Amino acid sequence: MISKIECFNERLKRVEDYVAVEVKVNIYGNDRFLATLNCSPEKLEYLAIGYLIDMGYTIYEGIKRIEVRYPKIFAEFEICRRKREISNFKFRIEEVFRLMDYLSSSEVWKLTGGIHTALIHCNGDTFICEDVSRSCAVDKVVGLAAKRGVDFDESILVVSCRISEIIAKKAANAGIPVVASRTAVTTAGIEVAKENGITLLGFVRNGTAKVYTNPWRFGKA
Numbered sequence: 444m445i446s447k448i449e450c451f452n453e454r455l456k457r458v459e460d461y462v463a464v465e466v467k468v469n470i471y472g473n474d475r476f477l478a479t480l481n482c483s484p485e486k487l488e489y490l491a492i493g494y495l496i497d498m499g500y501t502i503y504e505g506i507k508r509i510e511v512r513y514p515k516i517f518a519e520f521e522i523c524r525r526k527r528e529i530s531n532f533k534f535r536i537e538e539v540f541r542l543m544d545y546l547s548s549s550e551v552w553k554l555t556g557g558i559h560t561a562l563i564h565c566n567g568d569t570f571i572c573e574d575v576s577r578s579c580a581v582d583k584v585v586g587l588a589a590k591r592g593v594d595f596d597e598s599i600l601v602v603s604c605r606i607s608e609i610i611a612k613k614a615a616n617a618g619i620p621v622v623a624s625r626t627a628v629t630t631a632g633i634e635v636a637k638e639n640g641i642t643l644l645g646f647v648r649n650g651t652a653k654v655y656t657n658p659w660r661f662g663k664a
Contacts, residue, residue, distance in 0.1 A: 463557035465575045470494060472518045482579040483558070484513070486572060486587065490579055491516045493586030497613035499524065503589040529640030530596040530620040533660045536652065539623045542569070542601045543647045547625065549573060549603075563588045563619070565598035577604035578613070585617050595619050606643060611635035621660060623647050628655055 505521040561580040562571045572583035595618040608631035623644040636643040642657040
């Protein structure tokens with residue numbers, strides 16, 4: 444995840460610094476090339492699982508095999524789509540504030556300032572992954588949560604990055620009904636959230652937030 448290297452500070456004095464490690468991996472599915480991903484070199488099995496789900500190739504139950512032979516990852520899966528049903532899941536805004544505080548405590552980010560963090564919370568369980576790529580951070584945490592049997596219809600995704608179209612689409616393909624960021628959202632991200640019944644929150648900081656779509660999910664009993 445991190446590497447300690449020598450560099451020069453503004454006074455050209457040699458110092459040691461922590462830098463996030465970035466590598467390239469190639470994902471192959473059903474004997475064909477799918478993508479090259481720039482990512483952190485950890486949790487590559489979760490990355491592959493989450494990538495297949497988040498890109499809409501399949502659901503977790505359709506994945507037959509994942510084999511990591513770095514820098515290549517091989518997958519076998521059945522092509523199957525998640526049923527597009529809007530979850531009735533509701534939550535309390537205080538849950539999101541608490542999860543954002545947890546997300547923001549990343550030690551790797553404090554050391555490097557060069558990683559993104561993604562968290563999934565469901566029925567009392569919390570899963571968290573970090574990566575130099577915001578998309579790969581989401582893929583990894585979705586893969587981890589899927590392998591642990593999470594019901595995504597009752598989950599919350601909290602991210603450190605802005606919620607763009609691709610991040611919102613990943614959540615939609617996984618079936619996650621609530622997505623929150625400590626930073627901004629984009630117009631394309633909002634449109635995806637509207638189309639898929641996702642409650643979208645941005646600028647979740649210090650007990651405040653902006654809610655862009657589907658506020659009816661608030662008020663969990």
